[in-house]
Amino acid sequence: MNTELARFNMIEQQIRPWEVLDPSVLSLLATVRREDFVPPPLRAMAFVDTQIPLVQGQPDGPHMLEPRVEARLLQELQVQRHEKALEIGTGSGFMAALLAHRAQQVHTLECSPALASIARESLLRNGLLNVTVHTVDAATGAGGWPAEAPFDVILLSGSVPAVPQALLEQLKVGGRLAAIVGDEPVMRARIYKRIGPATWSETDAFDTLAPRLEGFAEPSQFHF
Numbered sequence: 001m002n003t004e005l006a007r008f009n010m011i012e013q014q015i016r017p018w019e020v021l022d023p024s025v026l027s028l029l030a031t032v033r034r035e036d037f038v039p040p041p042l043r044a045m046a047f048v049d050t051q052i053p054l055v056q057g058q059p060d061g062p063h064m065l066e067p068r069v070e071a072r073l074l075q076e077l078q079v080q081r082h083e084k085a086l087e088i089g090t091g092s093g094f095m096a097a098l099l100a101h102r103a104q105q106v107h108t109l110e111c112s113p114a115l116a117s118i119a120r121e122s123l124l125r126n127g128l129l130n131v132t133v134h135t136v137d138a139a140t141g142a143g144g145w146p147a148e149a150p151f152d153v154i155l156l157s158g159s160v161p162a163v164p165q166a167l168l169e170q171l172k173v174g175g176r177l178a179a180i181v182g183d184e185p186v187m188r189a190r191i192y193k194r195i196g197p198a199t200w201s202e203t204d205a206f207d208t209l210a211p212r213l214e215g216f217a218e219p220s221q222f223h224f
Contacts (some may be wrong), residue, residue, distance in 0.1 A: 001044060003035065010034075010047040010067050018068040018206075022075045028101050029071055037094035037122050038064065051211070054091055054115060062091050062115065063211050065157065069189070070095060073155065073178050076191050076205050079103050083152035086170070088141055089213045093119030095157050096131050106131040107148050109141040111214055138215030144170045151175055158213035159187050168192055168200050180210040 011029055020026065035046035045052050051063040064070075073095075079085060079102035087096050090110035096119065099106045108131060110116040116135040123131050134145065142164065144154070149170035156163070156179040163179050171177055171194040181190045189205045 006047040007034070010049075014049045014066075014068045015071045018072055020068070020071040020075050024102075025071060025075045028074075028098060029067070032094075032097055032101065033126065034067065034094060036126060037092040037097065037119075039092075052092075055112070060211070062089070062112065062158070064092050064094060065210055066208075069208050069210070070098065072206060073189060074098050074102070076189070077153050077155065077176050077178050079153050084148070085153040085155065086145055086148070086151045087155045087157055088144065088167075089157035090116060090119045090133055091157055093122045093131075093133070095155065096133070097123060097126060097128055099153070099155065100128045100131045103153065104130065107134060107145050108132070109134050109136050109145060111136055111138040111141050138213075140215075142213070142215035142217075143167075146170060154178070156180070156213060159210040160213055160216040161218050162216075163190075163192065164216070168194065171200075173197065178205075180208060184209060 035043050038046045042052055049066055053063050055061040083103045084105045085099045085103040087108040090096055090108040096106055096108040113135050116133050120133045144167045150172040151170055152172055152175045154177040159180040173194050175194050177192040179190055180187050182188055187209050188207055191203045191205055193201045195201050
């Protein structure tokens with residue numbers, strides 16, 4: 001496979017048509033080696049428009065999101081070089097790598113010790129020293145990382161039924177949180193912005209589907 005041609009085609013045929021036009025985001029996607037974060041048996045899928053399973057034998061387990069979804073989330077967050085970011089759901093470490101190239105400091109939370117270890121190795125191998133991977137249990141991860149709050153940027157790298165208020169409160173005023181919210185068959189990538197001490201705005205960015213992040217409470221089911 002011609003890796004650089006595949007990367008070019010990913011950007012031009014998948015990512016640009018999905019309204020990702022920020023030159024700095026496109027340049028970053030052309031530079032960061034996505035294939036380094038894909039499980040070796042699936043490396044040929046690194047540039048394919050699909051979710052990639054991260055744990056063999058767990059088709060409903062954690063996945064890398066489609067390249068176009070990753071790119072669009074990054075564009076929507078508008079991360080700046082002086083900012084501090086939190087990611088929930090490290091997975092492969094690729095989104096943490098993208099954030100690390102944009103932000104000053106990144107904390108990323110992963111409840112699978114095996115995935116956390118692989119992500120650390122991949123990030124170090126790519127020379128990214130401004131990322132800290134924290135291995136936490138799922139419930140702790142769902143509560144964010146208050147010890148390092150407040151954050152300029154929070155990214156949930158998977159879907160949740162709703163964004164907990166505790167996470168919104170870990171944003172600085174002016175900070176942004178991106179999450180994929182809802183239930184199948186309709187989920188929406190939503191951007192929250194803290195506009196005051198007790199005020200947040202929210203904007204729906206695009207429709208998509210993503211695997212559930214562990215630890216986030218599902219709404220109660222009522223039966224009559």
